[in-house]
Amino acid sequence: MTESLDTEPTSTIRLTVNGTLHVLEVPDRKLLSDVLRQDLELTGTHVGCEHGVCGACTVQLDGEPVRSCLMFAGSAQGHEVTTVEGIGDDPEHPADVQQAFIDCHGLQCGFCTPGFITTIDAYIDENPHPSEEEAREAVSGNLCRCTGYQNIVSAVQRAAELRAEGASQ
């Protein structure tokens, strides 16, 4: 491969992640997932397949789940990026979806978990009372190799309960 650094096109990009604006010089071809992990050290966003299939790299763009492995970092300019750290970054005070995963034992190795958290966090706003079937459908775009999914499905419904309680307080 002749990928000399002299010829590598780069750009200065302005990226808003978890409410903070970052100004970065990155190669044009650098994916959002790589910029989050390598440049911003937000390693909660995991990279599995890099084909859009596994869901581990899911972040929110203006509140909607998207695959950060299928987006160039430059394309995220002008949008708000939220990673799992932006949803909850304090082990003492987990966010509602994170608490639901703890309550339901929704994880084992945890590799897939950030993608589930970002996906479910957006989903329960759209559907505050998911049935079991809807909960299963909601996470069908995320792969987990450990849990067998039952506890993750329970966690979707538990997260919805916790959010409703949070809203009524």
Place this chain on the structure above:
Amino acid sequence: MKPPPLRIHRPTTLEDTLDLLSEHSAAGKVLAGGQSLVPVLNMRLAAPSDLIDITAVSGLDELLVTGDDGQTEIIVGARATHRRVERSAEIAAANPLLGEALRFVAHPAVRNRGTTVGSIAHADPNGEMPMILALTGGRVDVRSTRGERSLEADELNVGPLETCLEADELITRAVFPGLPAGARAGFDELARRSGDYGLAGVGMIVDVDDDTVTGLRCGFISVTDVPEILNLDALVSGTGLNDAPEAADAVVDAVRNFIDPGGDIHASADYRRHLTGVLASRLFRRLCRGENPRKRAGGTRRPATDTKRGRA
């Protein structure tokens, strides 16, 4: 970094976009939602030197229904995501086929970025929307610095993953006709996992006058090279809605003769042929009964087991 080195341009006007496309021509590529193109780049199956990102171009985000009752057109701009199209109540009222098929396109996280026009430009024979464009009798409007043209689906699609678009041409919008009065339409498919490309899929428009079927058009995914439409008007014309179960057998035979599936590790050609017939039979009978699509079952989307008819 997985993609090869490249330069990304982010024009904001259509004029600049067309200039960039003309300048970079064969070495450049349009970047819309990136949900097909970025995997291709990540796998290094293509190495364009320049990408022209159209997601900030003004004027390409239109999404509307025009015209009067019975003569409506759905206009989908090049920036409109699958998700916006799927969520539009106005579009669902004008033609339910779009939303019904879109629910089978990948997962919400992919539909949040992927565009319907990008899907049509990508021309994957496994993709739902190129077929829906053909089945509804739709067209795309195309621009370049050299001028503009409109292409019907059968002119646009020349082969699997191949359209007749020139390297400097941009599809600015897709236009889907609304469903004519009296017509019923639906889509169904079977995939191995939720969100995967279907092993086979069928879309149908059934014309109905009173209690009688007067026409039938079928389109397919994953079992034809390009979205060819099978017209079965003559076969079904005059069938009473209540006689659909009997007529369905003839429809299944015609469908199985028409398609040309290939086999791969997921399913043999014979299995796909069989499956397409099963899906066609169920869909035809469902539309004749006037029922809404079953809700996509959690994860599997497996059609309910049909015990009544041994055949399909």
